[in-house]
Amino acid sequence: xxxxxxxxxxxxxxxxxxxxxxxxxxxxxxxxxxxxxxxxxxxxxxxxxxxxxxxxxxxxxxxxxxxxxxxxxxxxxxxxxxxxxxxxxxxxxxxxxxxxxxxxxxxxxxxxxxxxxxxxxxxxxxxxxxxxxxxxxxxxxxxxxxxxxxxxxxxxxxxxxxxx
Numbered sequence: 001x002x003x004x005x006x007x008x009x010x011x012x013x014x015x016x017x018x019x020x021x022x023x024x025x026x027x028x029x030x031x032x033x034x035x036x037x038x039x040x041x042x043x044x045x046x047x048x049x050x051x052x053x054x055x056x057x058x059x060x061x062x063x064x065x066x067x068x069x070x071x072x073x074x075x076x077x078x079x080x081x082x083x084x085x086x087x088x089x090x091x092x093x094x095x096x097x098x099x100x101x102x103x104x105x106x107x108x109x110x111x112x113x114x115x116x117x118x119x120x121x122x123x124x125x126x127x128x129x130x131x132x133x134x135x136x137x138x139x140x141x142x143x144x145x146x147x148x149x150x151x152x153x154x155x156x157x158x159x160x161x162x163x164x
Contacts, residue, residue: 067145109135
């Protein structure tokens with residue numbers, strides 16, 4: 001438990017140091033993401049998750065392009081629907097979207113978020129809830145998909161897909 005709490009504290013500390021934060025003049029910081037940061041953000045999330053999984057005794061994950069594609073599709077769709085939920089505007093489930101993207105492995109779960117927070121702050125929030133933490137630490141997991149869609153106002157729709 002102590003290692004878990006240290007890992008969460010380190011994650012939040014690193015998130016506070018992120019250079020993607022920009023001020024809006026009103027004292028509010030908005031995390032702006034450019035398309036050139038995609039792999040940097042995905043690998044920072046992967047490394048952070050793998051540290052948490054290692055502390056919990058779970059095997060490491062690898063990024064999976066098909067799960068990344070499924071996550072990207074759903075992030076954009078949630079923005080269009082303007083609500084964070086697990087169903088697509090076409091009625092698709094997370095499993096449907098993973099299969100459409102070509103993922104043939106064991107599908108384990110999806111975490112979603114509508115926020116202005118960084119990916120590491122979002123990970124910290126997911127780790128604070130039993131249902132989303134269970135998906136992140138699932139010992140059967142081997143594959144990670146992670147993507148987002150950012151609106152002009154700075155709101156970010158984060159989606160994490162987990163497969164085995």
